[in-house]
Amino acid sequence: MxxxxxxxxxxxxxxxxxxxxxxxxxxxxxxxxVVYEPVNTHWYELFDAMLLGFRYDARMACIIGLLLFLxxxxxxxxxxxxxxxxxxxxxxxxxxxxxxxxFYVIDFANYAYLGQRVTASLLNYADxxxxxxxxxWQTYPVVSLLVGMLILVWLIRWxxxxxxxxCLAIPKTATKTQRIVSSxxxxxxxxxxxxxxxxxxxxxxxxxxSFGNDYKASVA
Numbered sequence: 001m002x003x004x005x006x007x008x009x010x011x012x013x014x015x016x017x018x019x020x021x022x023x024x025x026x027x028x029x030x031x032x033x034v035v036y037e038p039v040n041t042h043w044y045e046l047f048d049a050m051l052l053g054f055r056y057d058a059r060m061a062c063i064i065g066l067l068l069f070l071x072x073x074x075x076x077x078x079x080x081x082x083x084x085x086x087x088x089x090x091x092x093x094x095x096x097x098x099x100x101x102x103f104y105v106i107d108f109a110n111y112a113y114l115g116q117r118v119t120a121s122l123l124n125y126a127d128x129x130x131x132x133x134x135x136x137w138q139t140y141p142v143v144s145l146l147v148g149m150l151i152l153v154w155l156i157r158w159x160x161x162x163x164x165x166x167c168l169a170i171p172k173t174a175t176k177t178q179r180i181v182s183s184x185x186x187x188x189x190x191x192x193x194x195x196x197x198x199x200x201x202x203x204x205x206x207x208x209x210s211f212g213n214d215y216k217a218s219v220a
Contacts, residue, residue, distance in 0.1 A: 007182045008174040010072040010080055013167035014186065017068065018061045020159055021096070025057040028104045029219065036111060038215055049216040055196050055203055056220065062193040064096060069187060080168055089164065097157040101149050109145075117218050 007015070033046060071077045071085055079089040107118040174182070196203025208220035 006174060006178055007186075008179045009167050009170040009172060010078065011182055011186050012170060013080060013164065014065050014068045014072070016163050016167065017160065018065045020163060021061040021064065021100075022054070022057055024100060024156060025061070026054070029053055029057075032108065032111075033219060035108070036215075036218075041215070046216060046219050049208075049211060049219040052208060052220040055193075056205075056208075058193045059196050059203060062190040065190045066187075066194065067092075069183075069190065073183075079164075090161070093157055093160040093164070097153045097160065100156060101152045105145060105149055111218065 029050065033043070068079060068089075071079055071088065074085075076082050077085040077088060079085045103118070110116065110118050208217040211217055211220070
C-alpha cells in the first residue's frame, strides 16, 4: 500500500482502474460457474482454469491500461490534468462499462442456448438480422435483460467514476525519480501481462483447450 501511495496519481488511477476491471471480470467468471456448473464438479477442480482465465482478463485489462498510459504521457490528453483528457476518459469509461456488460450478457445467453462461449461465429447471425432478432425475442426475456444491463452499466461506470474522482483529489507528491521509475515498471508489467507468458511464447486463446475438458475451457 505504501508503494502504491508513492506512485504518481495518474498511475494510481490506471492501477486502480485495472483492479476494478479485473474484479468485475472475476465476478462474472464466478457467476458463470455458479449458473452453469455441471453436477459433481467441485470448485477446486476449476482452479487452473480460473487462473488461466485471470491471465486472459489481465491481458484485456492491460490493453486498456496501456491506452490510458499513452494518454497520460500526451500532455493535452492527460486524464487527470487536462480538460480534453478528462472528457476522453469519461467517454472511455462509458465505452468500457457498456462493452463489458454487453459482452458478458451475450456470452451467458450464447452459452445457455448453444452450450459454448462467444466466438467470432456469432457474426454469422448478422447475415439475417431479422430472423436472428426474432429468435432472440422469442428465446430470452429481452426487456428484463435490457433493464438489468442498464443497471449494471450504471453501477460499473459509477464505480469507475468514484475511483476517478478519488484519484483526482490525490495531491501531486511523487518525485521525478519516483515518476520515472514507477512509469517504467508499470509499462513493463502491463506489457508482460498483454504478452501473457514468462517464456518465449505468448499466451494463446487456444491454451484453454489444453485441459481436455470442454467445461474447464469455457471457464477459462
